[in-house]
Amino acid sequence: MRVLLTGASGQVGSALLRLLRKKYTVIAPASREFDLSQPDTLADRLDSIKPDLVINPAAYNWVDQAEDESALAFLINGTAPAVLARWAAAQGVPIVHFSTDYVFDGSxxxxxxxxxxxxxxxxxxxxxxxxxxxVREAGGAHLVVRTAWVYAAEGVNFMRTIIRLAKQHETLRVVSDQFGTPTTAGTVASTLVQILQQGEADLGKVFDRAMGLLHVTNSGWTAWHGFASAIVQGVRSRGVVLKATSIVPIASKDYPAKAKRPANSQLDLSRLKDVYSIEPPSWETALAEELDTFLALDRSTV
Known part of the structure; x- marks a missing residue:
């Protein structure tokens, strides 16, 4: 099976690339070669690639910046997926598209x-x-995967930011009234691969079992403050010297941001369990594994 994977340099994309390459022929063009900000060019590129499956984790994900760059955000996150999905539907090719907890109001x-x-x-x-x-309105075989609070050992993310700040400052101030599930990119990738393997000959039927929409995170939940505390404790327990001695809980209103975030980002995983018999590991277990990976990579660069 030939798989077109967008955003392969991103967190979920790179995790998917590592796993998909073990079994499939993966075409993972750089963003300049498959530019979602230029949707008019995508159909021709798809015609030349001729994938059997399209997986689209690429996105404009600068949450605050999107408030000032809404046209670009909608071009990459809205118009480009429409082009991909229409092409896929016309060719009878299934598509997987990634979305976010930010589609909810957090109440x-x-x-x-x-x-x-x-x-x-x-x-x-x-x-x-x-x-x-x-993606849904294109009418083809599709699976929209919503996830939340994604991080990895590499890239720009909350875990790596907290570790950096904990090395530099004695006190960290972290929001304590927004709740969700820290989720490793590896968990998202491995879950999707497990789903693909449940019926590669007819992925449309596999995706239909979830009605084309699925929530995927690690299990359990915490606040950003709880996540930060677990990161600092985990790094320190692995022998890393940190400057931080205090992690102070603060309200969202005390950490002003241009874009409003959902207070409740917990995603229900019942459909994932009931339809595909997949139960992701707890966020604490996944964090421990990701910290081990991070520190192994960090020490290898010293």
Whole structure:
């Protein structure tokens, strides 16, 4: 099977690339060669690549910057997925598209189910919701995968930022009234590969079992403050000297940002378990593994 993978230099994309290459022929063009900000060029590129499956984790994901660059955000997150999905539908090729917890308004206290009403608070969330709708409306075999709070041993993310700040400052101030599930890119990638392997001959049927929409995160939940505390404790327990001695919980209003974030980003995983019999590891277990990987990479560069 020939798989077109966008965003292969990103966190989820790079994790997928490592796993998919073990079994499939993967075409993973650089962004300049397959430019989602130039949607008019994509159909010709798809015609030349001739994939049997399209996987699209690429996105404009600068949440605050999207408030000022809404046209670009909608181009990459909304218009480009529409082009991919229409091409895929016309060719009878299944497509996997990644989305986000930011399509919800963050109200309430229970985890969000796939069919709950959406209501994005930010332009970023609106652009991602536009992409979801475009993929669904194209009418082909599709799976939209929503995830949240994604991080990895490499790249720019919360875990790496907290480690850097903990080496530089005695006190860290971290939001404690936003809740969700820290999720490793590796968990997202391995979950999708497990789903693909449940029916490669007819992925449309496999995706239909989830009604084309699925939530994928690690299990459990915490606040950003709890996540930061676990990161610092985990790094310190592995023998790394940190300057930080205090992690102070603060309210969202005390950490102003241009884009409003959901207070509740928990995603319900019942469909993932019931339909595909997959239960991701806890966020604490996944964090421990990711810290080991991070420190191995960090020490290899010293």
């Amino acid at each position: 309430g206290g229970r985890p969000w189910q796939e069919d709950d009403p959406t209501g994005p608070l930010s332009l970023y969330g609106q652009s991602k919701l536009a992409g979801e709708r475009a």
